[in-house]
Amino acid sequence: MSHPQDWTLRAQAEALRKGELSAVALLEATLERLHARDAPLNSTPVIFDEESRDALAHAPAGALHGVPLTVKDMFALPWRAARNATHFDLIPASASGPYRNLRDAGAIVVGVANQHELGIGSTGTASAYGVMKNPWNLEHCAGGSSGGSAAGVAARLVAGSLGSDSGGSTRIPASYCGVVGLKVTYGAVPYDGYFGSSTTFSAPGLLARDGGDTRVLASALLQRPLSAQSGSGLRIGVVRDPYWDDADPEVADACERAMRDAGWHVSTVHLENAELASAAYLGRIVAEVGLLSNDLLASLSPASRALVLAGMLSPARFVPRADRVRSAIRGALARLLQAVDFIALPSTPTCAPPLNDTWVTLPSGRISVDVANVRQSCLVNLTGVPSISVPVGLSRSGLPIGLQLIAPWGNESRLLDAAEHLERSSDRQYVDLVPSAAS
Amino acid sequence: MWIASICGGGRVVSTPTKVGKSSMNEFQEWARRTYRQSGIEVGDDDLELIELVYIGALGQLDALDHIDLEKFPALGLDLRHAPKTS
Numbered sequence: 001m002s003h004p005q006d007w008t009l010r011a012q013a014e015a016l017r018k019g020e021l022s023a024v025a026l027l028e029a030t031l032e033r034l035h036a037r038d039a040p041l042n043s044t045p046v047i048f049d050e051e052s053r054d055a056l057a058h059a060p061a062g063a064l065h066g067v068p069l070t071v072k073d074m075f076a077l078p079w080r081a082a083r084n085a086t087h088f089d090l091i092p093a094s095a096s097g098p099y100r101n102l103r104d105a106g107a108i109v110v111g112v113a114n115q116h117e118l119g120i121g122s123t124g125t126a127s128a129y130g131v132m133k134n135p136w137n138l139e140h141c142a143g144g145s146s147g148g149s150a151a152g153v154a155a156r157l158v159a160g161s162l163g164s165d166s167g168g169s170t171r172i173p174a175s176y177c178g179v180v181g182l183k184v185t186y187g188a189v190p191y192d193g194y195f196g197s198s199t200t201f202s203a204p205g206l207l208a209r210d211g212g213d214t215r216v217l218a219s220a221l222l223q224r225p226l227s228a229q230s231g232s233g234l235r236i237g238v239v240r241d242p243y244w245d246d247a248d249p250e251v252a253d254a255c256e257r258a259m260r261d262a263g264w265h266v267s268t269v270h271l272e273n274a275e276l277a278s279a280a281y282l283g284r285i286v287a288e289v290g291l292l293s294n295d296l297l298a299s300l301s302p303a304s305r306a307l308v309l310a311g312m313l314s315p316a317r318f319v320p321r322a323d324r325v326r327s328a329i330r331g332a333l334a335r336l337l338q339a340v341d342f343i344a345l346p347s348t349p350t351c352a353p354p355l356n357d358t359w360v361t362l363p364s365g366r367i368s369v370d371v372a373n374v375r376q377s378c379l380v381n382l383t384g385v386p387s388i389s390v391p392v393g394l395s396r397s398g399l400p401i402g403l404q405l406i407a408p409w410g411n412e413s414r415l416l417d418a419a420e421h422l423e424r425s426s427d428r429q430y431v432d433l434v435p436s437a438a439s
Numbered sequence: 440m441w442i443a444s445i446c447g448g449g450r451v452v453s454t455p456t457k458v459g460k461s462s463m464n465e466f467q468e469w470a471r472r473t474y475r476q477s478g479i480e481v482g483d484d485d486l487e488l489i490e491l492v493y494i495g496a497l498g499q500l501d502a503l504d505h506i507d508l509e510k511f512p513a514l515g516l517d518l519r520h521a522p523k524t525s
Contacts, residue, residue: 186519275502276506279501279502297479302485303488306491306492307492309470309479310490310492312474312477313470313489313493314500318504320513321503321508322503323513323516324512324513324514325511327511327516328514331523335524338524409520
């Protein structure tokens with residue numbers, strides 16, 4: 001019999017339900033694999049051997065009964081404070097809202113998923129726990145900020161992970177690591193005990209191997225059924241400039257091919273004021289920076305410290321202007337999503353960059369990968385709508401490529417329909433690929 | 440992942456030309472004073488990096504200074520609910 005972490009989350013849950021696999025056996029196999037295989041990746045720096053055994057003993061019945069998951073360091077747990085990849089307890093130990101929803105469905109938290117420190121980077125190269133690495137190539141970034149979540153799922157250490165997304169933090173690492181990443185609608189779950197509650201841009205995210213697994217997790221997180229429907233015949237809008245025109249041509253080609261193979265109706269659309277989205281996002285987010293202690297500031301990497309401190313100097317005059325633009329873009333996107341089912345764009349404009357060079361070359365020139373990634377992601381956080389990244393290709397250098405779909409408010413279920421349709425259209429070749437670090 | 444977008448001036452072509460030695464010192468003095476008022480101590484290396492990030496951010500935020508306020512009325516934001524489409 002193969003290792004149960006080589007199965008999908010659905011297969012694990014079904015085997016548990018049918019009694020073909022015991023929850024204790026699944027948990028012990030998962031803990032053993034985490035201890036044995038995670039060192040090169042550093043995806044899960046804290047493993048809850050005893051806490052997870054205790055949780056299993058008291059786990060309620062539910063769709064996720066006995067299924068092991070990891071949880072990003074932004075969520076407080078009853079036995080551990082949220083540290084946000086710093087050395088400090090930033091939110092005291094408690095049962096955070098998103099954790100409660102997963103726990104109540106029977107899920108077992110087996111470890112803390114590594115992340116970019118404070119959630120303020122898209123590479124995963126800075127963390128109090130150390131750098132996290134991409135299972136497809138250990139010399140490349142796992143992404144951020146939920147890099148440990150994505151790397152652990154891609155490497156078959158766990159079948160699902162709870163991440164978060166304030167500016168692409170679920171979708172970017174999902175794209176880099178070749179897994180599915182779903183950012184849910186803003187405010188759709190309780191935010192207590194969740195570090196993202198300090199901004200108006202953040203929402204929990206889920207990372208899993210395919211759309212079906214993500215659907216099971218999302219139903220538990222959102223506490224409502226997300227029944228599957230056909231994902232064929234969808235109307236897709238593409239906003240070419242800058243999301244497609246300024247992406248690596250290899251990435252854009254793979255994304256376009258995936259939509260063509262899916263048989264979707266793709267048309268070029270115009271999103272009013274899209275060119276102001278990044279500025280509006282930035283103008284507001286810097287005003288939402290929390291006050292950090294000198295000790296915490298001193299402990300950060302130089303880049304993170306500079307980002308936080310520079311944000312504190314940003315002139316306040318930009319805030320009301322950012323809010324006006326945000327309001328306009330929210331309306332414009334909602335109207336556009338009445339004419340098409342989804343907006344589609346490459347999840348990231350390039351594949352995962354090397355750990356030692358996090359600048360990327362786009363058609364417009366060389367640029368910090370964080371800037372490029374946020375530009376591609378922030379429209380979703382600015383407007384609060386749900387979005388998903390689905391693996392749709394591998395680059396010539398063997399790194400995953402993700403396609404991002406943006407849906408109307410509250411339409412997570414349709415995003416999952418689309419993800420599963422994309423997977424079927426490609427005979428599951430990209431979601432079933434196994435990276436070298438998982439073998 | 441959010442504030443990383445602040446380094447919007449990170450394009451190689453844009454930053455070095457905007458950072459002159461004299462303005463750096465002036466900026467650094469102001470920044471250090473401002474941080475001190477908040478009880479935050481920063482080192483010289485920090486200030487150089489902060490200035491690069493700050494200039495990059497202002498480069499992006501500049502677009503907000505040029506919006507037509509009549510075209511972008513203050514409608515109020517109800518972020519917990521779907522935006523209106525009409």
